[in-house]
Amino acid sequence: MKNLAQYQEWFQACVKCGACRATCPVFKVENQEGGVARGKIALAQAMMDGEVFAEDRLVHDLSQCLLCGSCTNLCPNQVPTIDIVAAARMKVAQEKGLSGFGRGVATLLTHKKAMDWMSKGGDLASRLLCRQIPETSGLRLRFPVPGIPNERTFPKPSFKPFLKRDIRQTVSCSASHRVLFFTGCGINYLYPEIGEYLVRILNFMGVHVTLTDEQGCCGLPALSAGAGDAVETLAERNLKALKIHAFDAVLTACASCYGALAGIYPTLGSGYQPFAEKTRDVMDFLMDMNLAGRLASLPRSEDRIQVTYHDPCHLRNHGLTRAPRQLLAALPQVDYVEMTDAATCCGLGGTFSVHHYETSQKIGSQKAKHIAQSGAEIVATACPGCIIQLQDNLNRENIPARAAHLLELVCQALPVK
């Protein structure tokens, strides 16, 4: 990973105009200069100059970032604040060691068997995640997930991870398109049904999907926690395990995985370039195959439901905002409505919501209100992380709407064969 010193030039590119104050979701809630990109870059610079050290206050300010990238989109100089904050967190981890939680994240994510085990634990793991296991339990020490408070609603991890399931496909692998599905942890362990929708839709389009248990975590949560070594380990493992040269495309249905594979990996070395180039968000891929056209030719349903769309940051930052909306608009059972600030972060932000659950809730509540105002029954999105956060906030605000992956709605619309 690039270290903080390598961003020195970018520190100068931040002209301290303060434009980032207009968009930063954390600043909007906290109203403090330490929350906003301009402040973080000043602190990163001070770290490099040896004026401040990795003590609690600095760690706190650096942790106050969702890594959503909205500041960069608005910045007149396009200063990559996400990368700078990630590098600053790594520097903190080097000086101070990873936080207990960061260590937990890194350990857990780099040990695939542990992830599988947790998932197999089913109810046990679910209780662990929801803090229903006594403080003293060895399980908690082994898998520290501090800060996920009791009241957080969390999907129950599935009994059997997606990649351990026996997925039957209706298209053989000799088909014209050869695609590999990079599931990511969210789909593999929490929402395996999303993986099943993806396979069904691609099969409908005549595409066989290669599934392999060789893949691991994309590394984004580790990046968020400042565990740079873990990011490199995970990326290297994925690169080695997945024989991507054999495929036309590596598909993701998780925006965060997309952000890691297409955005972070190329910064790790030129060897990752082909990987990044082949990585496609599944919706974007399906649009190219004219799924929207096929959907639009289906008879419009009589009683349609109102659906709105939430932009996951990691798709928005790569300009992937149109395909999902076009798909939604083409769905025969859906009336698509746009909500206010659809492109604003949901407030999850990797490890952010663990360290700052209250702030994360405040950001999420605003999002939930916008969903309610849109009148939508379903808020569709394209990232398991966003689904967790959106649903949690809808529940807390007593809004009857439901969060769902866009693939679920597409799958519903397919004619039964």
Place this chain on the structure above:
Amino acid sequence: MISEKMIQALKEICGPKFVSSHKTDRILYSYDATRKQFLPDVVVHPADARAVSRIMALAHHHRIPVYPRGAGTGFTGGALPVCGGMVMGMSRMNRILDIDQENLVAVVEPGVVTGDFQKAVEALGLFYPPDPASLKVSSLGGNVAECAGGPRCVKYGVTKDYVIGLEVVTPTGDRIETGGTTMKGVVGYDLTKLFCGSEGTLAVITKIILKLLPKPEAKKTMLVVFDAIDGAAKAVSAIIREKIIPATLEFMDRRTLDCLRQTAGLSMPEAAGAALIIEVDGDREFLDKQAQRILTVIESLGVLENRVANTFEESEEIWKIRRAISPSLKKLGLEKYNEDICVPRSKLPEMIRRIETISDQYNLPIVNFGHAGDGNIHVNIMADKADAEQMAKAEHAIEALFRETLALGGTMSGEHGVGIMKAPYLSLELSNESIHYMKMLKKALDPHNILNPGKIFPNAVCPLPGEIK
């Protein structure tokens, strides 16, 4: 340095969470858009005017410099703690207290973000026109202290034209009210206008009473390309002679257009010497006719092409060009000295010619754009930061620019203020007598020179030796 006892006293006034002498906080409040940094000793965030008053009384007693701070987006260093001491962030005082639809008056606290306020009044069909480029983040308190302008000023005037009353805390800690909620009022001196644009050196603003207008029903935007700057400048006069005051009249010179062509992919005829963005607003039914009248009167002034927006999207396309200027200038990779001189609008073509002469003389690219309607030009002198000779030349070019501006009856700053950036040049524009009277005023209100010291006046002395970063 500030004693531990003082920190405790401040914590008692503001609440412990809102006082910090921690190094990270001192860094976070050490800069503004000038990119210069000065470390304060302590940062406080008072909750209300009473707290501000108690802090000022303490600071006055102990001779501690205090710097009121809005969003920290100024271009002249108004919020920089140049002598050390205390930064007073106004962000907690961010409530809109009242929007009175019968009297068209609003009462706000200084920390309200200008853009948020505009949205709030526009939702009620009302209008607060001042529109500095930073409006999405800058605060109304900062706007009043600097008397912010913006593109719409040609028709609607600047911030001070909307401030009809204030509540302020003086440098000695007294809380006073000026003006009021009536449109008229001539009892006593007009202290409201005195504090507007005083750059936070005379008082801390704690409440603002603003005048509002009914929101214009619609607007119409057009882009007109001229073969030369003269045509564009004459067009400005011609439009105004036709008794039409557009809501905005923005111009871009040849170099700006070249730069946009190079770095932002703008397609525009090679022969283009200048362009105007003209926007008219008012009742929808009159706008088409007004736009047509404008196009007719400027027809013979070397117009190469024009584009009239018929939809909101088309209008946004035009404004995108204007908004692309700053980022595209940055892509040139040069250091940019952004000055905001203002000349009588009839002198605009002459001023541009003189700027071109300066550019040739010092061999530095100078890019001009800005608010043609009121003669306010954003002059961007570009120099290579790595080249010491060029950087020195840029300093000389700035002085030459100010001298030419003043020779044409203009002013060194239309919008940004003096702060620390223009203080060395103050005596070019103001007579010694004027400066003397201003200093007397400052001394009378702030005998120990503790409120935003080191600003406006050349060779200003710090009340305490500051730690300069």
